[in-house]
Amino acid sequence: MCVFTLQKETPLANAVFWAARKGNLALLQLLLNSGRVDADCRDSYGTTALMVASYSGHYECVRELIMQGADVNYQRETGSTALFFASQQGHNDVVKLLFEFGASTEFQTKDGGTALTAASQYGHSKVVDTLLKNGANVHDRLKDGATSLFLAAQEGHVTVIRLLLASGAKVNQVREVMSLGIPQDGSTALFKAAFKGHNSVIEELLKFSPSLGLLKLLSNYILAAETGPGGFRGLSEVKRLQFG
Template identity: 75%
Template sequence: MSFKKETPLSNAVFWAARKGNLALLQLLLNSGRVDADCRDSFGTTALMVASYSGHYECVKELIMQGADINYQKETGSTALFFASQQGHNDVVKLLFEFGASTEFQTKNGGTALTVASQYGHSKVVETLLKNGANVHDQLYDGATPLFLAAQEGHVTVIRQLLSTGAKVNQFREDGTAALWMAAQMGHSEVVRVLLLRGADRDADRDGSTALFKAALKGHNSVIEELLKFSPSVGLLKNGSTALHAAVMSGNLRTVLLLLEANADPTVPNKNNELPANLTKNDRILKMLHPIILIGDS
């Protein structure tokens, strides 16, 4: 967290809040010469700094001295946002005791719940949901708490969100689904949980499916999970097959997994190229050519 101090006294208040020096903080606030809501040029308050740093007693002192709990800095962030971002659940609970709201958004649409989900703070997520946080919050690009948790591989948070009504097939504005993103990132356990909760195995972004992206990246554990749900191994909207992607990845295990799932090596892509045309790897070619010859015969 960056901030600019405006006066020597406010500088000292911010330092005390950041370091958790309760005695100094009390001395400064009780002097009557500095306000509990002193701010820097970006609107950062001492309460935000203490919340970000996780100093429970300093947060409580600032609140008791009249600090505005729901004040938003220039970016739209609040003390609750910062405490949630850093996973300080005790501070989050304290802020709620004194009237913190979950409804405030940052300039990109972020909320305490989206940021806690993104960073995988499951205890904070639980506290936020119990105190009215909206599981359907979205960043301005359409990313939900579930999407952000899936992107980062936070399985516990994903289960929490799904059990609270998160939509497993909610798309981001660019058409990306949580399953697609988790597959691309190689989060196999997340992929499994999402599939079990009804994620569309063949949902695509720009014509490529979760299987295609996993094959292109060589994420074999993800591919194994996806194949349990019989995804399409045929020609996709992007003009290629997952087998084309697997061959381009150069991963022998990936190619083998798809061949065992009956991916057809004789299907050309939109450029009339077979999977075998996309590699010079002798081991992969040996895996593909016998099958092609059998098909030709």
């Protein structure tokens, strides 16, 4: 969930943010055309009106702000961009529009999040497809080591899983602390899918012959599958599909 402060530069900037959030194109145009407020006005967190419109999915407002000079790739204090917010919320038409005006997939939030990791986590398959076709790195990882594949598996988003695997996502990627290269908990996408009991995801992952890991990791995997929210369902599915 994004937090937007009400502390804007001026009362007119506050009105711009309101128009962007509500999708009031007529008011937005009136304010921007007055010449008394900048298209890149921002709040105390560095959030721009373009980010607000993108988060809310207001295509015409996004386009108007860009045409009035808003910086498509501006990052707020947390590192998020308009593309990140549009992707997080699943607004594929806005994502495509931002790409038309030079949006980059390379920007990261402070925790390492990208537009692709956000869209994958929330299961926005159309957005994931658009991002991948526009150069998003399928190997993007959060600083805690979670990949887009890991996040999608954790939440049970099988369509996203298919897209990521088809684009070269590493099925055996172990979650590790990015700055140190040290395994954080030894878990993989398959581990998380089994723990959560997402059988359709497990079935998809097993098509790519994932490793169950070392004996120690396997014992942890079995314990998680038996005691996690998925109960025996996740483990049973692995055994059924892999061993018959």
